[in-house]
């Protein structure tokens with residue numbers, strides 16, 4: 001039996017990118033490594049939580065000691081989160097694709113005699129953070145979202161917190177000059193109902209530990 005402030009607590013963490021198919025061999029993706037999500041899952045585990053780690057095709061391996069649920073698309077991620085409920089908290093660290101191809105081809109697309117490239121019609125994906133935040137009976141007691149911003153970080157993230165209906169937003173400045181995107185460090189601002197708190201720049205593992213401790217303080 002796990003010991004620690006989050007013993008007996010179940011936390012869902014989403015992580016990594018999603019892959020949205022174009023045809024059986026091609027997909028749309030993004031550059032998320034899954035590093036911050038994996039570090040958060042490990043830090044929650046270290047505080048004794050049972051962690052359901054719902055991950056897209058990330059480059060960083062999942063931590064040991066968590067339940068790993070591998071998915072590819074945003075819709076699979078939403079269904080996996082749904083199946084993992086109920087939970088005491090949910091941390092949505094995945095970089096979910098905003099759109100998918102409306103009708104992914106069932107067979108590999110081929111060049112044809114016309115030389116005309118195919119047009120991809122796109123449809124909006126489900127917003128998993130907004131969906132889980134809006135649940136009535138099954139809403140986790142604490143829902144944490146992320147916001148990657150390049151400008152007006154606090155203003156944009158505060159608006160995002162209200163729009164998504166989550167409890168906390170962990171916001172970071174991903175402007176190229178910060179070196180944060182794809183780097184080992186992060187400098188975040190945590191937005192709660194009662195205001196914004198700037199955390200000093202530190203390693204992604206340290207951000208994860210501090211966030212896990214804040215979560216333990218809220219639901220432990």
Ligand code: C5P
Nearest residue numbers: 092093094096125126127128129145146
């Ligand atoms: O709207 P935006 O993508 O900036 O919001 C980021 C937050 O929303 C992250 O916590 C991300 O995991 C979550 N999100 C989600 N499902 C989506 C899009 C974003 O859960 N389809």
